[in-house]
Amino acid sequence: MGVASITNACTHLQNATRAHLGLTSIPNTKYNLRLALALHRAGLLSSVTRGGPRPPPPEALLSAETEPVTSANVATRRLWVGLKYWNNEPVVRNVSLVSKPSRLVTATLPELAKVARGFPVGPLKGLNLGETMFVSTDRGVLEVREALERKVGGLVLCRVS
Amino acid sequence: MSVARPAARRLVSGRLAAVPGATCAATASISSPCHQLFAHQFHSSPQLSARRRPRFANVRAADMGLMDEKQIEQFTKEQFPKYTREEMDHLRTKYSPQQMAALEAGEAAIDTRDLTVQGRLRVDPYAMPYIDDFAETQPIIDKRARNKEAPDPLAKFMDMDDFTEDIVRWADKFREGDVTGTLKTPVDFVPDNFKNTPEGQWPGVVREEAHKAFQNYLEAEVNKQALAVKSDGKDADDSDGPTDADVLQYLLERSGMTDNGRTTNSSLAPALPNKVPGVSGLYKNAIDPDDKGKDDIGVYQDLKKRTGLSVHEILRLNTKRLVVRFVANQTRLGKVGKSSVMYVAGNGDGWLGIGEAKSTEPMIASLKARLLAIRNMRPIRRYENRTIHGTVEAKVSGTIVKMSARPPGFGLRVSHRIFFMCRAAGITDLAANIPRSRNPMNTVKAAYKALCTQPDPEEMAIGRGKKLVDVRKVYYGGAVY
Numbered sequence: 040m041g042v043a044s045i046t047n048a049c050t051h052l053q054n055a056t057r058a059h060l061g062l063t064s065i066p067n068t069k070y071n072l073r074l075a076l077a078l079h080r081a082g083l084l085s086s087v088t089r090g091g092p093r094p095p096p097p098e099a100l101l102s103a104e105t106e107p108v109t110s111a112n113v114a115t116r117r118l119w120v121g122l123k124y125w126n127n128e129p130v131v132r133n134v135s136l137v138s139k140p141s142r143l144v145t146a147t148l149p150e151l152a153k154v155a156r157g158f159p160v161g162p163l164k165g166l167n168l169g170e171t172m173f174v175s176t177d178r179g180v181l182e183v184r185e186a187l188e189r190k191v192g193g194l195v196l197c198r199v200s
Numbered sequence: 201m202s203v204a205r206p207a208a209r210r211l212v213s214g215r216l217a218a219v220p221g222a223t224c225a226a227t228a229s230i231s232s233p234c235h236q237l238f239a240h241q242f243h244s245s246p247q248l249s250a251r252r253r254p255r256f257a258n259v260r261a262a263d264m265g266l267m268d269e270k271q272i273e274q275f276t277k278e279q280f281p282k283y284t285r286e287e288m289d290h291l292r293t294k295y296s297p298q299q300m301a302a303l304e305a306g307e308a309a310i311d312t313r314d315l316t317v318q319g320r321l322r323v324d325p326y327a328m329p330y331i332d333d334f335a336e337t338q339p340i341i342d343k344r345a346r347n348k349e350a351p352d353p354l355a356k357f358m359d360m361d362d363f364t365e366d367i368v369r370w371a372d373k374f375r376e377g378d379v380t381g382t383l384k385t386p387v388d389f390v391p392d393n394f395k396n397t398p399e400g401q402w403p404g405v406v407r408e409e410a411h412k413a414f415q416n417y418l419e420a421e422v423n424k425q426a427l428a429v430k431s432d433g434k435d436a437d438d439s440d441g442p443t444d445a446d447v448l449q450y451l452l453e454r455s456g457m458t459d460n461g462r463t464t465n466s467s468l469a470p471a472l473p474n475k476v477p478g479v480s481g482l483y484k485n486a487i488d489p490d491d492k493g494k495d496d497i498g499v500y501q502d503l504k505k506r507t508g509l510s511v512h513e514i515l516r517l518n519t520k521r522l523v524v525r526f527v528a529n530q531t532r533l534g535k536v537g538k539s540s541v542m543y544v545a546g547n548g549d550g551w552l553g554i555g556e557a558k559s560t561e562p563m564i565a566s567l568k569a570r571l572l573a574i575r576n577m578r579p580i581r582r583y584e585n586r587t588i589h590g591t592v593e594a595k596v597s598g599t600i601v602k603m604s605a606r607p608p609g610f611g612l613r614v615s616h617r618i619f620f621m622c623r624a625a626g627i628t629d630l631a632a633n634i635p636r637s638r639n640p641m642n643t644v645k646a647a648y649k650a651l652c653t654q655p656d657p658e659e660m661a662i663g664r665g666k667k668l669v670d671v672r673k674v675y676y677g678g679a680v681y
Contacts, residue, residue: 082664125663168590168605169660 042175042196043140044068048075049197053134056122062094067116073180074196075120077173081182083131083199085121094119137163137172137195146174147192155183163195170200272316279321280312348465355459362458370450374441383421389413503571517577518624519545519570522617523640527558541565542641545573546624550585553577554621554648556641580625581654584608584672587629589657594650598637601646606631618647625651 048065055063065071067089075087086100089108092115100121108116123130138144150160151174157165166172172183176193186193261267283291292300315321322328337345358366387395389410394402402410442450455461487496488504491511495501500511507514523542528535539562546552555572559565583589583605591604601618606629612622614632617640622630634643661668672680 082666123663126659128659128663130660130663168657169655 041140042070042138042143042194044071045074045196046136046139049134049136052078052120052122052131056129056131056134059124059129060122062100062119062121064090064094064117064119067113067118070175070180071118073175074173075118077180077182077185078120078131078199080185081171081199083123083171085123086119087121088119089116090119091115092117131199133198133200135198137197144195145193146195148187148190151183151192152187155187166198167200170198172198272313276312276316280315283307344465346465348463351464352457352459352462355457355462357457366454370454371442374446384414384417386410386414389417499567499571503574506575507577509574514574516547517545517574518548519543519573520620520624521566521569522554522620522644524562525641536560539565541569542644543569543573544621544624544644545570545577546621546626547577548624548626550579550582550626551577552580552621552625552648552651554644578652580627580651581656582625582627585626587627588651589654592650592654594646594653596642596646596649597639599634599639599642599646600636601632601634601643601650603630603632603647603650605629615643617644621647621651627651 044066048071051063051065065075072087072089075084078084079087088095088100089105091106091112100119106112144162146154146160146163150163153160154163154165154172157167159165166183173196174181174183174186174191174193175196176186176189176191178186178189178191180196181189181191181193265271291303295303386399387410390402390406394406399407453461487493487498488501488511491500494515495511500514503509503514504511520543521541522544523540525540526537527540528537530536538558538560540556540558541562543555543557543566544552545555553573553576555569555574555576557565557568557572559568581589586608587605587610588603589605591602593600593602595601603614603618606613608629610629610631612619612628612630614622614630615634615638618630618632621644622628632647634646657668657670672678
């Protein structure tokens with residue numbers, strides 16, 4: 040899987056959260072969906088909903104029922120993600136890319152463990168206070184601590200703080 | 201009816217409410233009955249699911265017997281009795297007839313039944329004692345009574361003539377022998393044609409005779425008074441004249457000014473009559489007994505009011521001059537030099553402030569900067585009261601200061617200005633570097649900015665909805681030092 044859509048999605052999320060938007064959308068790809076769900080698990084997004092070109096109504100954001108994806112409407116599907124704010128400050132402040140299409144950065148399990156404890160490894164800087172990192176593994180897109188729990192390394196996608 | 205335009209919806213539903221049948225049909229088909237979408241939520245508190253209802257049923261006043269006329273009357277009689285005849289007589293001894301008339305009119309104006317039915321007489325311990333005859337002044341409520349006149353603005357210190365007059369007036373109070381001033385003078389012993397001419401113009405013979413006669417008169421007067429004292433059987437010292445106490449009182453209490461010893465409420469001497477331009481207000485004495493003589497010049501008085509700190513506490517704060525520059529304003533008359541000073545102040549326990557001031561006088565600039573630094577003190581977030589939270593970076597102009605938390609015992613591996621800031625704030629473990637410009641003033645500003653913009657882990661955890669545990673405080677019972 041190429042990380043081009045991930046890079047675009049990350050940049051867009053950072054722009055949207057700095058603009059204090061409540062809801063934004065990213066293209067509906069499997070990779071994006073997995074990253075969005077990982078962000079949601081980490082408490083960085085308030086909701087992830089699959090919808091059409093128009094934003095879903097607020098009450099439908101948290102409901103499980105969505106329009107089924109068919110070959111007729113698949114091209115128009117988007118992922119609508121709710122952004123979080125606390126005390127007038129965005130919960131997500133920086134989304135910085137680690138891997139980019141021209142240079143993929145991978146980390147083995149021991150490397151990830153070091154980074155998670157705040158020590159730099161190769162091109163990866165140690166994680167700072169409140170910073171998280173998302174890793175694409177063969178168990179899906181995981182937050183770095185989830186990856187450590189499951190003892191897998193993988194492709195480092197982005198760091199969020 | 202759209203969700204996006206709730207105002208319109210409310211209008212419509214309000215209008216439909218007049219026709220109940222139509223409303224039910226319309227609303228049931230369009231909006232879900234289970235929850236109501238309010239127009240806007242301007243606050244973050246959760247919505248109530250239903251209208252709030254009181255926990256207890258309403259008890260009517262009639263059921264409690266409060267509306268019973270008989271009881272009302274009895275209560276009124278007990279609580280608000282009329283003045284008895286004896287009480288009125290007693291009041292008459294205290295008040296003038298006009299006041300009594302006003303009192304009676306006031307009594308008549310208030311219906312005691314109204315007081316029972318509508319009035320709320322408070323009996324709780326916090327009730328204000330409003331029922332008052334104003335016989336006493338209460339310092340908390342009342343203004344200070346000024347029952348004495350203001351000082352005489354025209355009073356001046358006595359000169360010799362005033363003083364003589366004053367002492368004669370004082371001596372006259374005692375009335376021993378002839379009243380002073382009623383004794384005869386040499387003028388009384390000259391012929392009538394010389395009475396209106398001054399003594400210097402009397403012919404020599406006339407003057408001598410007059411003086412001789414005056415001397416005889418005085419001796420006779422003295423003898424007469426001595427005889428009078430003897431016949432009274434009193435000692436001369438025991439007379440009605442001024443006693444030692446009177447003399448002492450004269451010396452100590454008699455006013456030295458021409459205000460006839462008028463007493464006022466003020467123990468201060470009357471001020472200068474008018475404001476002297478250029479001087480007024482400059483010589484205010486700002487001594488506060490709480491300062492215990494530590495601030496006789498009044499430098500810290502304003503700061504005391506602003507910060508609520510005592511002078512003792514202000515003087516104990518850790519302050520340090522971090523930057524001094526000499527700046528100049530180029531005018532057509534030449535350069536006007538000033539010194540620009542930056543101070544840092546902290547209490548060594550998490551409070552830090554910086555102050556910046558300029559003045560032509562270096563001392564004044566320093567003082568101003570120090571006071572400003574103390575005024576600007578604010579709490580700095582610290583981790584374990586020794587270091588900061590995580591890594592922070594702040595940029596002021598071309599200067600970037602990067603600070604990182606460090607383990608206990610690491611010390612302050614920072615540049616000298618940041619070192620003093622850390623010491624003032626009570627930070628003992630820190631690493632900092634200044635990768636770019638090292639302008640002194642901007643370094644201090646950026647370091648302060650960095651310390652002030654540390655992330656708060658608790659807030660972050662709340663934002664993400666996660667539970668946060670500091671692992672250092674978990675292992676070994678938190679004894680990790």
